[in-house]
Amino acid sequence: MAAGAGQGETMALAGPHSAKATSANPPQRLTVLGATGSIGASTLDLVARSGSAFEVFAVTAHANVEALAACARSCGAERAVIGDATLYKALKDALSGTSIAAAAGEEALIEAASVPVDCTIAAIVGAAGLKPALAAVRTGRRLGLANKECLVSAGDVFMREVARAGCELIPVDSEHSAAFQVLKDAAPESIERIVLTASGGPFRDWPIERIAIASRADALNHPNWSMGSKISVDSATMMNKGLELIEALHLFPVATHQLGMLVHPQSIVHCLVSFVDGSVLAQMAEPDMRTPIALALSWPQRMAAPTKRLDLAEIAQLTFQAADEVRFPAIRIARAAMERGGTAPAVLNAANEIAVAAFLDGRLRVPDIAVMVEETLGMADREGLLAEAVGLEAIISCDQEARRLCREIVAGRT
Ligand code: NDP
Numbered sequence: 209m210a211a212g213a214g215q216g217e218t219m220a221l222a223g224p225h226s227a228k229a230t231s232a233n234p235p236q237r238l239t240v241l242g243a244t245g246s247i248g249a250s251t252l253d254l255v256a257r258s259g260s261a262f263e264v265f266a267v268t269a270h271a272n273v274e275a276l277a278a279c280a281r282s283c284g285a286e287r288a289v290i291g292d293a294t295l296y297k298a299l300k301d302a303l304s305g306t307s308i309a310a311a312a313g314e315e316a317l318i319e320a321a322s323v324p325v326d327c328t329i330a331a332i333v334g335a336a337g338l339k340p341a342l343a344a345v346r347t348g349r350r351l352g353l354a355n356k357e358c359l360v361s362a363g364d365v366f367m368r369e370v371a372r373a374g375c376e377l378i379p380v381d382s383e384h385s386a387a388f389q390v391l392k393d394a395a396p397e398s399i400e401r402i403v404l405t406a407s408g409g410p411f412r413d414w415p416i417e418r419i420a421i422a423s424r425a426d427a428l429n430h431p432n433w434s435m436g437s438k439i440s441v442d443s444a445t446m447m448n449k450g451l452e453l454i455e456a457l458h459l460f461p462v463a464t465h466q467l468g469m470l471v472h473p474q475s476i477v478h479c480l481v482s483f484v485d486g487s488v489l490a491q492m493a494e495p496d497m498r499t500p501i502a503l504a505l506s507w508p509q510r511m512a513a514p515t516k517r518l519d520l521a522e523i524a525q526l527t528f529q530a531a532d533e534v535r536f537p538a539i540r541i542a543r544a545a546m547e548r549g550g551t552a553p554a555v556l557n558a559a560n561e562i563a564v565a566a567f568l569d570g571r572l573r574v575p576d577i578a579v580m581v582e583e584t585l586g587m588a589d590r591e592g593l594l595a596e597a598v599g600l601e602a603i604i605s606c607d608q609e610a611r612r613l614c615r616e617i618v619a620g621r622t
Pocket residue numbers: 241242243244245246247248268269270271272273275291330331332333334336337354355356357380381382433434435436437438439497
């Protein structure tokens with residue numbers, strides 16, 4: 209169970225979230241970090257459909273000024289923040305004629321995230337989202353966490369801050385949202401195993417020779433989910449599932465050997481939890497991120513989400529198979545980093561971000577991504593970088609050094 213999240217609460221009867229704010233039931237104030245992305249757009253879609261139930265304080269983006277200004281206007285945000293400090297004037301111009309305050313730069317992102325609101329959705333991609341998400345944690349309010357890289361890089365530090373601040377952390381990643389729901393009120397000693405499901409991505413049935421020559425478009429062509437480019441590539445290499453194992457290790461009271469994965473091509477069952485009495489509980493839903501986002505926005509109640517309803521007769525078959533670590537070596541590499549612990553997951557994550565960016569730029573092929581990550585981990589080990597994760601600053605400097613190493617390795621390769 210995620211620290212502080214709904215523990216000891218009684219599940220309210222399912223029903224739509226209040227579509228109308230009243231004085232007894234005021235609007236929930238919301239900040240969306242990474243509002244122009246796939247998760248950000250799904251969040252704002254739910255908000256738009258919820259009448260006056262939500263009121264948006266801040267929306268943020270990195271460089272996409274037009275999209276940020278458009279979403280700030282349409283959701284009536286009080287503040288729009290662009291991460292790239294050089295884009296302040298462009299944002300200000302794009303917001304002219306509105307009362308939306310513009311801000312720019314990393315400090316402005318962190319400052320916006322530090323303003324207490326009822327719920328922050330952390331949907332920046334990559335370790336760039338760590339400091340803003342931590343700022344939101346420190347407000348001691350609710351955090352809907354989509355940004356898995358935060359927990360992969362700095363899970364111990366992050367969860368310590370969650371506990372210290374009394375933050376209500378609700379996972380948004382669909383598998384972790386599923387586990388969160390299934391594990392509600394479960395005693396840690398009753399949990400035997402958590403199994404995350406994986407669609408298998410676009411290359412699930414591809415032979416290794418075909419994966420070796422896959423294009424950028426092939427990697428971005430996810431069969432079940434519509435997502436941002438980085439996570440789509442992570443799904444194609446199955447590094448995504450490796451990152452999710454590490455995410456689960458920090459969110460739930462289990463050890464590494466209690467975490468597993470299963471390929472489930474239909475993406476209907478999101479997670480299976482086995483208990484010591486032999487019961488296995490699962491959560492099912494159509495693959496649409498608006499379901500876990502709605503849960504994060506409304507827990508412990510449930511708000512309406514306009515997703516396709518699950519029709520098992522139509523689907524007819526749910527299938528499961530073991531993950532193939534030969535065609536998808538990223539799984540083995542991520543698991544090894546998880547077992548090593550300390551700063552190894554931060555190095556894994558940083559190297560993966562660099563390698564994925566190089567792939568998206570056309571400088572690497574799909575199989576090179578795992579090779580670059582493994583070589584970076586090896587070099588980091590030889591340089592004594594794989595150590596205890598003592599604090600945030602140490603993790604950030606390790607992340608930066610791992611990026612430098614990986615860039616060198618990629619440059620050597622290309
Ligand atoms: P997108 O790439 O679609 O969106 C990323 C968002 O982060 C954009 O708003 C982008 O702004 C912003 N951003 C990017 N870089 C920076 C930066 N350096 N500083 C500040 N903001 C930045 O990503 P997704 O929505 O797909 O994913 C977001 C997170 O959620 C990821 O961690 C992903 O793993 C996780 N997640 C996503 C799922 C999905 O279905 N999409 C499912 C489960 C988890 P701009 O538009 O200006 O570039």
